[in-house]
Amino acid sequence: MIASPSLHLLGGVVQGCATSGAFAVIKNNGSVVTWGHPDMGGDSSAVASLLTEGVVQIVATDAAFAAIKDDGSVVTWGQWNRGGDSTAIATLLAEGVVQVCGNTRAFAARKSNGSVVTWGDTFSSGISSAIAPLLATGVVHICATSVNAFAAFKANGSLVTWGSQFFGGDSSKVAPLLTEGVVQVCGTNTACAALLIDGSVVTWGDDEEGGDSSQVTTLLTEGVVEVYSNYYAFVALKADGSVVTWGETSWTRQYTKHLSDVVQVCGSGGAFAAIKSGGSVVTWGDDWGGDSSEVAALLTEGVVQICGGEMAFAAIKADGSVVSWGDSRFGGDSSAVASLLTEG
Numbered sequence: 001m002i003a004s005p006s007l008h009l010l011g012g013v014v015q016g017c018a019t020s021g022a023f024a025v026i027k028n029n030g031s032v033v034t035w036g037h038p039d040m041g042g043d044s045s046a047v048a049s050l051l052t053e054g055v056v057q058i059v060a061t062d063a064a065f066a067a068i069k070d071d072g073s074v075v076t077w078g079q080w081n082r083g084g085d086s087t088a089i090a091t092l093l094a095e096g097v098v099q100v101c102g103n104t105r106a107f108a109a110r111k112s113n114g115s116v117v118t119w120g121d122t123f124s125s126g127i128s129s130a131i132a133p134l135l136a137t138g139v140v141h142i143c144a145t146s147v148n149a150f151a152a153f154k155a156n157g158s159l160v161t162w163g164s165q166f167f168g169g170d171s172s173k174v175a176p177l178l179t180e181g182v183v184q185v186c187g188t189n190t191a192c193a194a195l196l197i198d199g200s201v202v203t204w205g206d207d208e209e210g211g212d213s214s215q216v217t218t219l220l221t222e223g224v225v226e227v228y229s230n231y232y233a234f235v236a237l238k239a240d241g242s243v244v245t246w247g248e249t250s251w252t253r254q255y256t257k258h259l260s261d262v263v264q265v266c267g268s269g270g271a272f273a274a275i276k277s278g279g280s281v282v283t284w285g286d287d288w289g290g291d292s293s294e295v296a297a298l299l300t301e302g303v304v305q306i307c308g309g310e311m312a313f314a315a316i317k318a319d320g321s322v323v324s325w326g327d328s329r330f331g332g333d334s335s336a337v338a339s340l341l342t343e344g
Contacts, residue, residue, distance in 0.1 A: 017058040017065065019078060024065050030054045032067060034077075041065045041078035050075045061102040061120060066109075072096045074109060076119075083107040083120035092117045103144035103163065108152075114138045116152055118162075123148060127162045134160045146187035146205070157181050159194055168192035168205035177202045186229045188247060193234050199223045201236055203246075210234045210247035219244045230267030230285070230308070237265055241277065268308035268326065273315070279303045281315060289313050289326035298323045320344045 022036025064078025106120030163169030191205030233247025271285025312326025
């Protein structure tokens, strides 16, 4: 049995983060407390002296943590081949780090000089010799785009990608379209989509999970304001409130082609939920989140935000209450705490 920390250690928590089997929290004094599976980041004893103060953010892969400190250094722990061991690039992480992000198996850090440093599983973080010079300067933001790939936004509006070619890490086929004006990027498990400033969308990666948007190309040339994804498909929200879908769900396009007045979309593992301008919610996809019939009466008005988990959704309403649906094992059933979710 894996022990949890004593309750007195968890007062004053300001941020939490999780791997697949452990938790880490930052307290208001800048220290870190961890618990859970020792090989997945639950045991931070090897770096405990570095986590007593000054930590401002923690991010995770599926089995390791990385903590950014207020002096710009980074501390890592957890499974070595998931980013827990950063000794090989320790000197590069000793100062000047302003952002860190993780995919399932690797980390990437952006430094104040605009360069990028990566570590962890090389399948997920590998930077080719052709890409490396593009990440040496001018990077203003980094993010994980899929389970095994990253992307970097540059000051000139271009986008650089790396990681596994099987998971959207290789965007060379569409590289000429990503040289300027990129404002957003998101990914399914194995494909990516970028939104450009002119309202058009560019896709790459695994064709079946959204890398191929050829069937809806004419609908993605203008007017898109945001792109959303779940594990297998994409949804583009257009300025007129309509949506465009593509990826591994032929039924999705049939269902959503008449959907209008949408203001926000959220994805879970295999489903989507959309908030309409009147505060009602429409869902589609697999039964673990795509079917909201059991709570439909509570989703007709007043919803202001939706959050998606792996197989469930939670909707926040204007009165401060929360409505959940989907697989009960993944948060779809909140009946045990219903009295705490009725307001505030």
